[in-house]
Amino acid sequence: MGIRVLLGRESRNVPLLRRVETVAALSAEEREALLRVPMSVRDLPPRTDILCEGERPETCCVVLSGYAIRYKIGAEGDRHIIAFHVPGDIPDLQSLHLAVMDHTLASLTGMTAGLIAHRDLHDLNLRYPRLAGALWRLTLVDAAVFREWIVNLGHRDALSRTAHFLCEMHTRLASVGLGNGDAIELPISQTDLADALGVSAVHMNRTLQELRARKLIESNGRMIMARDWSALAALGEFDPAYLHITPHERADPA
Template identity: 45%
Template sequence: MRSYNARADIVRDGDQSHECCLVLTGFVHRSKLLKDGRRQILSFHTPGDMPDLQGLHLPVMDHSVCTLMRTTAAFIEHAAVRQITREHPGIAEAFWRDTLVDAAIFREWMTGLGQRDARERVTHLLCEISLRLRGVGLATEAGFSFPATQTDIGDALGLSTVHVNRVLQGLRGDGLVRGNLTALTILDWQGLQAAGDFDPTYLQQRPKEAKGGETSGHASLGSAQAVH
């Protein structure tokens, strides 16, 4: 286990990977830096995710994994991961499912960058983060806390910080949300989904059984289920 301060590199673009990282607490993102310093955030990751699982088969990193806040991660040697997947096919299946869900999220982000306007992009991301955090018990339907800045959101969605700020102001003005990213209250979930053209199918969340056998209103992502 290792602990990192906020805005620290866990692994850098070009590093040779010998172990997989499991996020225990905190939040991380994957990103790519251009030569002139411009940054593209490729994904956000919650506790329970293994953001560099692909390093098991692609030993040289083609992007960086960085923290958004103080984060604790566990590291598992590739040899140990290979051994456990050989001995336990169910774990191998869970890892395979995790990579497929990861790819689905990438496809959805690519669609947003290419076809959605700024309001739709920001709102769609808020809906995604809300459901993913609910899936690991870090949010409720009423809202969530996310340590990303407006600059981070802009770098993820191809928008300027000013544009992200305007969109968030508009969502507050329309009565869909209240507060900011570190303490966001969702006032109208259905309205937020409609504004972002959000269909959660790509997250492939599985309903979990509540007490008494009833299906709860939120679910865990495959990656979190694989870990827990």
């Protein structure tokens, strides 16, 4: 795994800024401060544990490219995916204040991870209270997504769960500029989806076939297109309010 350090203006392309600006409007000074946070960058192969349950991290991980997952292992060794993370997300931001990891964070695809030392984030929060508020808001959004996932798993059938999940991922990717009209890149296997949505891999396959048969989605390799967004959202009872994406005018970094 290669490790390199990004400092200052070299880091302007890091998706972290774009993710933070989905929940808060930042001043030019705050953007610059966020871009100048020192970051060690690691290139990870697919399905590599980044932080394991029980560890005590001293950094927070930013997904710069690729996809990450959070998961737990059940008593019988079965894996339960509890979250997917896209570029710009900080999956372990709670480790700033919760010392011990209570789940495992891993790359799902080939992934570039940015590691920011806790001490640098604490310093950033002290110097820029509005940035501290924005980062806190991201952790609250995480909690809102978990609540919605509880409803999705406990209330909806497999077809509706899958429709809801696809609408969520489309909305999250589009919010950070990674959507392509009605299509998104979703390099997630049927086994991964099954582990997240609480069904067997065979049932997951049948569910996706049913969505295609209803002409709600179309897939081509890693790309999934919503052919009828309104019908897909209605089937999944999807309301994006829980994602708390705040529209505002985003200015490019100076």
